[in-house]
Amino acid sequence: MTTLLDPTPSLVEPGERPDRRAAALRATGRWAAAIGGALVIFSALLLLRGANPLEALGDMWVSTFLRGRSLAEILNVMAPITLAALAVLVPARAGLTNVGGEGQLMLGAIAAGGTALALDQQLPGPLVLVLALVAGGVAGAAWAGVAAILRLRFQVDEAVSTLLLNFIALDLLLFLIYQPWRESAAGQPTTRELADAAKMPVITGTVINVGIIVALAATVVVILVLGRTRWGFRLSVVGGNAEAARRAGMNVAGLVISALIVGGLLAGLAGAIQFTGIEYKLRAGFGLQIGYLGFLASWLARHRPLPVLLASFVLAALAIAGDSLQLDAQLPAASVNILTALILAAVLGWTTVKARRA
C-alpha cells in the first residue's frame, strides 16, 4: 500500500527534554510561525484574486487596531464570543462536547427579545434589561437541558443532539420573525427595535457596552467554580474517568446534566447580550456563527478559561478586520474567515507536540 502523505516531522525531537525557557521560546516561535504562515497563505490568495495583499493587510491592521472606535468594537463583539466559548469549556471539563452553542445562543436571544420587547414600553429600562438577561440565560440552559435529558434518558450523544437542536432553534427564530413577531408585513422580516432605555448601557465616556464586563465576570466565576469548588473538581473527575467517578460514589448523571445546563446558560446569556447590546432586533442572520466561533475559541484555548479571553479577542478582532476588508479593499467581509481558519488549523495541528503513533 502506498503512503499518501508522509507524517510531518514533529518540531521537538522525541526524548529531548528542553528546559522550561527553551520550551516557552519554542511555543512562542510556533505561534509566530502559525500566524505568519496564515498571513502568507492569505496574502497569496488575495494576490490570486487580483488584490494587493500588502495594502489590504495594512488597511486591515490600521482600521482594526489604530482607529478610534475599533478597540471598543472588538470588545463589544468579543463579549458574546467569550461567553459562547465558556459554554463549550464547562461541559468539556466533564468530557462533554457541546456543539450547540449556536442554538443555545439563539434561544437565549429569542427569550431575551421576547421578554424585552413585551415589557420595554411599560417597565423601566434597566429592569427590562436585567429581566432579558435572566430570560436569555434560563432559555439557553433549558435548551441545553433537552440535550442533557436526551443523553441520560435516551442515550443520544450530546454532540449529535446539540448540533440538531441548533437547526431547530434557527427555524424557531425564523418562524417568529417571519410571522408572529414581525414588525410589518411589508418590510424586512425582523422584530421591531428594542427601546433605547432597555439597551445595554455603555461604559461612561466610551462606546464599549457593559456586555464585556458581564463576560469578564463570567470568566472569573468559571475560573473560581472550576478551580475552587467541589462541583468543579467532580466535573474534572467525571471528565477524566466517568467510571472511577461512579465508583467513588459521585452522581455522574447529575454532574453531566448540570455541566450542560451551565454551558447552555452561558450561551443563552451570550444571545441576550448580542440582542440587548449589539443587534437590538431579531432578524435573519442574527448572531450567525457566534456559537461555532465560541467552540473554536474554546479549542484554541485548549479549554482553559484565561486563554479563552485571548482567543475570543483574536476571533473578535478578525471579525472586525473583515469589515475593514469590505470597506477599504472592497473584498467580501467573509473572506477574513480564511485567515481565521488558517490560524486555527495551525494552532490545532502544529502548536502542540503530540506523542502519537503507539
Add this chain to the structure above:
Amino acid sequence: MSLIIDVLTGGVRGGTSILYAALGETVSQRSGVINLGTEGGMLGGALTAYIIAAETGNPWLGVLGGGIVGAALALVHALLVLWRGANQFASGLMVLFLALGLTSLFGASYVGRTITPFTTWAIPVLSDIPVLGPVLFDQDPLVYLSYLAVPAAWFVLFRTRAGLLLRTAGERSDALTVHGADVRVVRTWAVGAGGFLAGVGGAHLSIAYTNTWFENMVAGRGFIAVALVILAAWGPVKVMAGAYLFGAALALGPALQARGIPVNQFLLHVIPFVLTLVVLAALGRRSSNAAPAELQRVFENGAPAT
C-alpha cells in the same frame, strides 16, 4: 394528488445534494472519521462547479471540479485529524470557516452570473409511469447518477476488499494494523472520497437545482448530511430515504404556498430535525451500538485512536 407529486418530486430534487454529501459522510464515518467540514466541502463544490459551468459552459466539468475541491477540503481535515492529532469537531468547523472564506473571496464576482446548468431530461417510457414517473424519472442527470451512486457505494463498502479495509479501520483499527495496512492511509482515502461526494452534492445544488450562486448558499445542508448518516445507521440505502425526507420537508412549504395555502415554511422545515431527534431517542442504545466502534471513541474523546 398534484400536491403529492410536487412534494415528492421536490423531495428528490432538493434531497439529491444532501444525498451525495451524506453518502460521502457515510464513507468517512464508516472509516471512523466524522467530518463536520462536509458543509464546507459542499460550499467549495457549489462555487467551483458554478465557476467552471460559467466559464466553460460544460456542467459536467463543473461537477468534476466541484468534487475535486470537496476532496481537497476534506483532505485538509484528514491532514489535521489523522496526521496531526487535532480534535475532529474543531477541525471540521475549521474547514467550514475556511470554505466560507474562500468561497466568499472567489465567489463575489460570480453572484448574478448566468451559467449553462443541467436541465431535466425525462427518461422515455419510465417517465410515463403514474406518480413514480414524474417523481423519479423526470429529473436532471445528477439525480440519475445518484441512483447509481447509492448501490455503488453499498457495493464498495460491503462487497469489496477496499470496503472491508475501510470498515475495519472504523470498527477495529488494531486488526487493520495487525493485517499490515496503515489505518491513517485508509482513513485518508475514505475522508477524501467522502469530500469528493460532498463537492458533487454542492455542485448539484448550484448548477442543477438552484442554478445560482450566493454566499453561504449551502445553508446547513452539510450539517443535515452529517446527522442523517447517524439517523440512517451508516447504511447507504437508508441515507437515500432520509435525504428525500429532508428534501420533501423543504419542498412542502413552497408547494402549499403555491396553492394559496398560507403556511409558515419554517414550521415544516423543522420537521425532519425534530423527527431525527425523536428517532434517535427511540432507538437509544441501538443507534449508538450501530455506530462504527472507532467512531464511538471519537464521540467520547474527540480524537481517533491510531
